[in-house]
Amino acid sequence: MRTRVTELLGIEHPIVQGGMQWVGIAEMAAAVSNAGGLGIITGLTQPTPEDLAKEIERCRGMTDKPFAVNLTILPTIKPIPYEDYARTIVDSGIKIVETAGRNPEPFLPLFKGAGIKVIHKCTSIRHSLKAENIGCDMVSVDGFECAGHPGEDDVTNLILLPLAARRLKIPFLASGGFGDGKGLAAALAMGADGINMGTRFMVTKEAPIHEKVKQKMVDASELDTSLIYRTLSNTARVFRNSIAEQVINIESEPGQTKFEDIQQLVQGAKGRELFDTGDLDQGIWSAGMIVGLIDDIPTCQELISRIVSEAEEIINERLTKTVSG
Ligand code: NAD
Numbered sequence: 001m002r003t004r005v006t007e008l009l010g011i012e013h014p015i016v017q018g019g020m021q022w023v024g025i026a027e028m029a030a031a032v033s034n035a036g037g038l039g040i041i042t043g044l045t046q047p048t049p050e051d052l053a054k055e056i057e058r059c060r061g062m063t064d065k066p067f068a069v070n071l072t073i074l075p076t077i078k079p080i081p082y083e084d085y086a087r088t089i090v091d092s093g094i095k096i097v098e099t100a101g102r103n104p105e106p107f108l109p110l111f112k113g114a115g116i117k118v119i120h121k122c123t124s125i126r127h128s129l130k131a132e133n134i135g136c137d138m139v140s141v142d143g144f145e146c147a148g149h150p151g152e153d154d155v156t157n158l159i160l161l162p163l164a165a166r167r168l169k170i171p172f173l174a175s176g177g178f179g180d181g182k183g184l185a186a187a188l189a190m191g192a193d194g195i196n197m198g199t200r201f202m203v204t205k206e207a208p209i210h211e212k213v214k215q216k217m218v219d220a221s222e223l224d225t226s227l228i229y230r231t232l233s234n235t236a237r238v239f240r241n242s243i244a245e246q247v248i249n250i251e252s253e254p255g256q257t258k259f260e261d262i263q264q265l266v267q268g269a270k271g272r273e274l275f276d277t278g279d280l281d282q283g284i285w286s287a288g289m290i291v292g293l294i295d296d297i298p299t300c301q302e303l304i305s306r307i308v309s310e311a312e313e314i315i316n317e318r319l320t321k322t323v324s325g
Contacts, residue, residue, distance in 0.1 A: 001308065004171035005194035008117060008138060009096060010066050012036030013308050015184070016119075016140070016173055018147070018198025019070020019098050020286065021045055022272045023207055026055050030062035031206035031300040039067040040098055044080060049088040056092040068096035068119070073104070074149060075234055075259075077267055082107075090114040098140065101149070105134045121175065121196075123151030125163050132170050139164070139172045140196045146176030147199045147225075147288035149236050157190075165191020179290040181310020185319070188311070199288040205299045210278030213285065214297050222292025228266070228284070231257040239287040241280055 003014045015037035017029065022045050029039030041059055046052040052069070059067055069089050073082060086107045089097055097111055100121035111118050112135060120131040121140040128139045141164045143157030144150050157177055164172050171194075174187035179200035187195045201207060203214045217239070226240040231251045238244050243265050251257045270283030298306070 001188075001312070003188070003193040005138065005173060008171060009038050011038050013304055014173075014188075014194025015304055015307065016040070016068075016098075016194060016196045017201050018175065018196050019043075019072060019100060019121075020148075020198050020202065021072075021268060022275050023198075023202055023209060024070060025208055026059035026062055027206055027208055028201065029059050029067045031204070032201065032304070033063045033065040033067045035299075035301040035304040036065075037300070037304050038096065039063070039065075041067065041069045043069050043071045043085050043089065044076075049081065049084040052085060053088050053092050056089075056094060066096060068098055069094050070098040070100060071104075071107070072100040074101035077263065086110055090116065099136075103130065103134070104136070108135055119173070123149070124153050124155070125160065125167060127151075128164055128168055128172065132168055136170065138170055138193075139168065140175045141172050141192070142196075143174075143176035145289040147237055147286040147290075149234065150176065150227075152233060152235055157187075161187065161190035161192055176288060177290055179293050179307075181307045181312075181314060184307050184311035185314040188315075197290075198286070199290050200294060200303065201300065202287075203294050203297055204303055205297060209275040212278030212280060213275060216280055217287060217291045218295055218297065220287075220291040220294075222289050224291055225287050225289055228262075232259060236284075236286065237288060238284045239291070241284070243281055243284050247284070 005014045013036040017032040017040045019040045019042045024040050024042030029041045032039035046055050096117045098119045117137040119138040120136045122128040123142045131139050141160050143160050144154050161174050173194050173196045174192035175196035178195040178197050184195050203217050224240045225237050226244040228247045229236050247262050266284050271285050274282040
């Protein structure tokens with residue numbers, strides 16, 4: 001498949017890995033890139049900019065294919081030296097950056113000056129148009145189905161993607177709810193130039209998380225995610241476990257929820273321990289509605305090959321026969 005995404009990013013297949021906190025380490029990114037997609041190292045998973053520089057070098061030791069770094073700008077418990085992370089990305093010679101969260105405009109002169117292609121993750125058309133206007137090269141349009149932060153508008157990809165195709169000039173990825181060849185074919189049909197997958201890549205052999213977490217997502221249905229932080233206007237879709245339910249209960253109490261009321265439950269450090277130990281009620285973890293369509297734990301190579309061949313078959317066989325009578 002050749003699309004504006006494969007051309008612009010220099011990759012074989014139009015499949016990009018989401019920038020997942022605690023999951024996007026060198027092994028994960030390299031596995032996706034070696035399988036012909038675009039792997040992404042999650043910047044803030046590394047505790048310091050110096051650690052990020054080392055992680056980028058480690059990834060270079062595992063793949064000679066393109067890979068990117070994600071920089072997410074959202075509320076955090078500890079202040080983050082974003083400028084230093086951005087400078088490290090540039091100094092490390094990275095050529096593709098995925099930004100997410102707040103407006104990436106302050107970082108664009110630095111990134112564009114270094115010849116970096118910037119993909120901004122957006123949960124609405126207005127943010128996508130803004131990203132195009134300020135000079136981003138591509139957007140990743142993140143529908144309501146997605147894991148992590150879907151924004152506050154609750155519009156699904158069936159509406160967002162055709163709207164993005166109508167309004168945007170720059171290429172865009174479809175993100176949220178994708179994990180198989182049907183999804184890829186549908187995304188291309190709706191005007192996207194490729195797909196971005198986070199949750200689906202968490203359930204692969206190479207994902208650096210405990211087998212129990214992967215198996216829990218294999219066993220899950222499409223009803224097993226929850227929205228938390230709604231009352232804080234920082235909504236996140238996470239796997240529905242006892243901690244997510246406690247957070248929702250606290251948020252449904254009368255009066256405005258304060259972040260301090262839930263901080264102990266949701267802190268990222270506990271989510272990381274959960275990924276390491278497989279104790280499924282130790283914290284929260286991001287997961288999208290696609291868990292309902294995940295039923296195995298393949299390698300990244302197997303997964304990407306399968307998605308591409310299924311999409312090609314749908315396009316060449318089912319859809320072609322549909323129109324040729
Ligand atoms: P953390 O431990 O600092 O915070 C835990 C969670 O609480 C995060 O989701 C954060 O956004 C939220 N949070 C923190 N302070 C808040 C406040 N004052 N009001 C409302 N919400 C608040 O974060 P972490 O788990 O170490 O993650 C680091 C960064 O990565 C954060 O920016 C986080 O949002 C982001 N992240 C993104 C995704 C995604 O799917 N896009 C998933 C996980 C984390």
